[in-house]
Amino acid sequence: QVQLVQSGGEVKKPGASVKVSCKASGYSFASYDIAWVRQAPGQGLEWMGWISNYNGNTNYAQKVQGRVTMTTDKSTTTAYMELRSLRSDDTAKYYCARVVIGANAGNWFDPWGQGTLVTVSS
Amino acid sequence: DIQMTQSPLSLSASVGDRVTITCRASQSISTYLNWYQQKPGKAPKLLIYAASSLQSGVPSRFSGSGSGTDFTLTINSLQPEDFAIYYCQQTYGAPRTFGQGTKLEIK
Numbered sequence: 626q627v628q629l630v631q632s633g634g635e636v637k638k639p640g641a642s643v644k645v646s647c648k649a650s651g652y653s654f655a656s657y658d659i660a661w662v663r664q665a666p667g668q669g670l671e672w673m674g675w676i677s678n679y680n681g682n683t684n685y686a687q688k689v690q691g692r693v694t695m696t697t698d699k700s701t702t703t704a705y706m707e708l709r710s711l712r713s714d715d716t717a718k719y720y721c722a723r724v725v726i727g728a729n730a731g732n733w734f735d736p737w738g739q740g741t742l743v744t745v746s747s
Numbered sequence: 748d749i750q751m752t753q754s755p756l757s758l759s760a761s762v763g764d765r766v767t768i769t770c771r772a773s774q775s776i777s778t779y780l781n782w783y784q785q786k787p788g789k790a791p792k793l794l795i796y797a798a799s800s801l802q803s804g805v806p807s808r809f810s811g812s813g814s815g816t817d818f819t820l821t822i823n824s825l826q827p828e829d830f831a832i833y834y835c836q837q838t839y840g841a842p843r844t845f846g847q848g849t850k851l852e853i854k
Contacts, residue, residue, distance in 0.1 A: 660843070662791075670783075670791065670834055670845040686842045720790055730797035731779030731838035737790035 627651040629721055629738035636744045637711050645741045647704040647721035654678065654702035658724035660734055661695060661706045663717040671717075675724055676704065711745045718742050749773050749837050753846035759854040764825045768849045770818045770835035779839035782811055782820045785848075786831045794833075795820065827853075 632646040647659065660675040674685035676695040683695050689708065697704045704721055719741045722734035750773035760766050770780065778798035783791040793802045795811035798818055808823040822829055830853050835846040 662845075669848045670785075670836075672836075672843045672845065675843075684841055725796075727797055730800070731777075731781075733781045733793055733796040733838065734783075734791075734836075735793040735796075735802065737792070740790055 627723065627736055629723065629736060631719075631721060631738040631741045634742040634744070636746065639711060639713060639745055639747055641711050641745075642707060642709040643711060643743050644705055644707040645719050645721075645743070647706070647738050649702045649704065649723070652723070654697075655699050658726075658732075659695070659697060659704040660722045660724050662720045662722060662734070662737075664720070664740075665714070665717045668717075673706070673719075708743075711743075713745050716743065716745045748842055749776060749840050749844055751835055751837055751844050751846040753833075753835060753849050755849060756847060757850045757852065759852050760825055761854045762825055762827055765821065765823050766825060766851065767822075768820045768833055768835075768851075770813075770820070770846050772816045772818075772837055772839075775815045776837045776839035778814045779837055780811075780813065780818045781836045781838065782809075783834045783836065784829075784831045785834065791834065822851075825851075 628650050630648045635643050658677050661673040676683045692709045694707045721738040726732045752771045754769050780798045782795040785791045799811045810821045832848045832850050834848045
């Protein structure tokens with residue numbers, strides 16, 4: 626079945642970087658984009674950006690622009706999200722999701738990975 | 748950015764009830780609107796895409812409607828497993844913003 630499996634939780638100090646992986650299986654990885662969404666403890670969902678698996682183009686949220694890099698490796702069907710210069714307010718669960726593009730109907734995220742908790746603390 | 752406003756933010760209901768959650772966009776988004784369900788400690792799950800299309804495997808008691816700026820998610824005959832947080836999301840423009848979430852609790 627279509628599945629996204631993310632790497633394990635991380636604890637980082639302020640100013641450090643973190644790289645979260647998202648291993649895809651059960652579908653043609655190259656045919657779908659990957660989006661990243663985060664959720665701070667007890668808060669709602671925040672879209673971080675996405676990467677096109679067609680041409681590698683990326684689109685990042687302004688809030689993380691300049692600190693985030695999203696990449697994919699088609700040979701291992703894995704997507705990565707690296708966030709640099711971590712701050713305490715980056716503490717959140719980070720999700721990857723497959724982007725399904727509809728015909729004249731926008732796009733939607735399905736399925737989602739299980740999430741990776743990143744804790745930023747001194 | 749397109750702002751998405753959900754109401755109510757919390758809702759108490761009983762098993763068997765019919766509930767409606769509303770999502771309003773700050774500008775017209777056609778039918779580029781999705782609904783997700785999230786249970787504690789779990790990843791969000793797609794329920795409805797393109798405003799009214801039911802995702803495969805989702806029970807038919809869930810339905811979505813609307814276009815432009817106003818959208819609704821309706822759950823008929825609530826089941827115990829439906830108590831969760833529900834989010835709307837627009838994919839008309841970037842960033843792909845979410846609503847604040849509506850927490851559906853057991854009365």
